[in-house]
Amino acid sequence: MICKDVHKKYDLFQNDQLSKHEMESMEQHISACADCKWLIDEVNKTMDIANNKELLSVDPFMFTRVQQQIINESTKTVRLWGKFLQPIAASVVIIIGLTIGIGLGSKFYNDSLKSSSESREEINTFSSEEVYFEAIDYSSSLEAFLLAEE
Amino acid sequence: MSEQELISRIKQGNQQAFKQIVDDYQSMVLNTCFQFVNDRDDAKDLAQDVFVEMYNSIYSFRGDAKVSTWLYRISVNKSLNFIKKHKRKFLIDDLESFFSNKSEETYNADKNMEDHERAKHLYAAIHSLSKNQRIAFSLHKIDGISYTEIAEIMNVSVSSVESLIHRAKVNLKKKLFNFYKKNVD
Ligand SMILES: [Zn+2]
Numbered sequence: 001m002i003c004k005d006v007h008k009k010y011d012l013f014q015n016d017q018l019s020k021h022e023m024e025s026m027e028q029h030i031s032a033c034a035d036c037k038w039l040i041d042e043v044n045k046t047m048d049i050a051n052n053k054e055l056l057s058v059d060p061f062m063f064t065r066v067q068q069q070i071i072n073e074s075t076k077t078v079r080l081w082g083k084f085l086q087p088i089a090a091s092v093v094i095i096i097g098l099t100i101g102i103g104l105g106s107k108f109y110n111d112s113l114k115s116s117s118e119s120r121e122e123i124n125t126f127s128s129e130e131v132y133f134e135a136i137d138y139s140s141s142l143e144a145f146l147l148a149e150e
Numbered sequence: 151m152s153e154q155e156l157i158s159r160i161k162q163g164n165q166q167a168f169k170q171i172v173d174d175y176q177s178m179v180l181n182t183c184f185q186f187v188n189d190r191d192d193a194k195d196l197a198q199d200v201f202v203e204m205y206n207s208i209y210s211f212r213g214d215a216k217v218s219t220w221l222y223r224i225s226v227n228k229s230l231n232f233i234k235k236h237k238r239k240f241l242i243d244d245l246e247s248f249f250s251n252k253s254e255e256t257y258n259a260d261k262n263m264e265d266h267e268r269a270k271h272l273y274a275a276i277h278s279l280s281k282n283q284r285i286a287f288s289l290h291k292i293d294g295i296s297y298t299e300i301a302e303i304m305n306v307s308v309s310s311v312e313s314l315i316h317r318a319k320v321n322l323k324k325k326l327f328n329f330y331k332k333n334v335d
Contacts, residue, residue, distance in 0.1 A: 007331060014323045035334050043326045046268040047319075050276075050291050056180050056190060059197075063172045066201040067165070073202065 001029040006036045153217045160208050171217065172201050178218065178292075179225050185288045186229035188273045196232055200224045222295075222303045226285055233277070275325040279318055286311055287318035 006029055012018050013026055030036045059065070151159075151170075159167035179200050184193035203224050204211075211220060276284055282304070289300045290311075297315075301308045 007327075010327050011320070011324055014327075015320055039327060039330050039334060042268075042330045043323055046272045046275075046326050047323065049265060049269050049272050050287075053185070053291060055177070055293065056184050056193060058176045058180065059194060062176050062198065062201070063169045065198050066172055066205070069198060069202050070205055073206075 001025045003029075003033060003036055006030065006033075010040075154213060157208065157211060157213075157217070160205070168205060171204070175218065175221050176201075179221055182222060182225040182289070182292055183229050185292055186226065187232055188269070192232065196225070196228050199228055203228070216302075219299065219302050222289070222299070226289070226303065230281070230285075271326060271329060272322070275322050275329070276318075278325060279321055282306075283314050283318040283321065286314035287322070290315050 006013075006026060009018060009022065009026060013023070018026065030040055151167075153171075156167045156170055160171065176197065180193055180197040183196040183200070184190065187193055187196065200221065204221060276287060279287065285304060286300060289295055289303065290297075297308050297311045301311045304311065306314075
């Protein structure tokens with residue numbers, strides 16, 4: 001076996017998929033070849049790093065930091081509310097208000113037009129009647145006056 | 151006090167109960183994030199984010215779930231998002247280590263330096279695994295976590311977890327072998 005064979009068969013080798021004979025000749029080459037030995041050792045040493053990974057020690061201020069972040073984020077939301085959302089909300093309220101206002105206004109305007117013309121008619125009717133009655137009264141009283149004069 | 155009691159107290163705004171959860175799970179959360187991002191400071195910041203998210207989403211926490219599974223899931227998601235966001239940074243590290251030839255300096259360096267280099271190569275290799283292999287392998291390397299727990303966190307069967315971890319190991323060795331082979335050639 002030569003280095004190239006080791007390179008080619010490394011996958012099967014590490015996966016225990018070589019025949020007993022191939023396995024033996026591969027191990028023989030590796031123990032005799034410095035380059036191949038270095039390669040395989042290096043892979044194993046690197047894989048060992050994952051097994052011997054140090055544990056990070058806890059931070060005694062973690063809870064305080066978490067609490068602070070929660071407060072910061074909620075004030076940020078409030079600030080965001082103040083900076084962007086509040087003016088937007090205010091404009092929306094104004095627009096809605098204007099729309100409702102215009103809608104109601106035109107309704108009231110129409111209504112009041114209708115009602116004012118109605119009442120004008122009423123007034124006219126009433127006043128004409130009044131005038132009429134007054135006129136009658138007047139004429140009758142004038143008549144009475146004239147008659148009384150006579 | 152049981153975990154469920156602690157959770158319902160947090161829902162009522164009890165800070166002492168929240169502190170208890172942070173204290174109990176800090177090591178687990180911190181080291182889970184570290185396993186994924188491989189940087190102390192980033193892991194610390196992420197752990198902080200994990201607990202903030204836990205607090206903010208406490209009302210969506212189902213009573214029948216385990217707090218640890220929930221926190222693992224948040225930790226993995228936060229870490230993966232972090233990696234995605236900082237992909238450029240990782241890619242640059244990756245390329246640097248790929249193109250840097252083994253100089254005399256490295257040969258003469260002490261064991262710590264060699265291990266530091268190896269850790270970088272390992273991390274780059276883990277990073278190039280498929281997402282599920284990466285998650286399964288990284289969780290598997292966390293102290294004390296069982297295949298059943300990994301299956302719960304990833305929402306897959308235990309046999310899938312076994313297969314993912316096995317394939318991850320095989321692929322990692324293959325990637326590292328090819329990487330080191332280039333340095334020998
Ligand atoms: Zn050889």
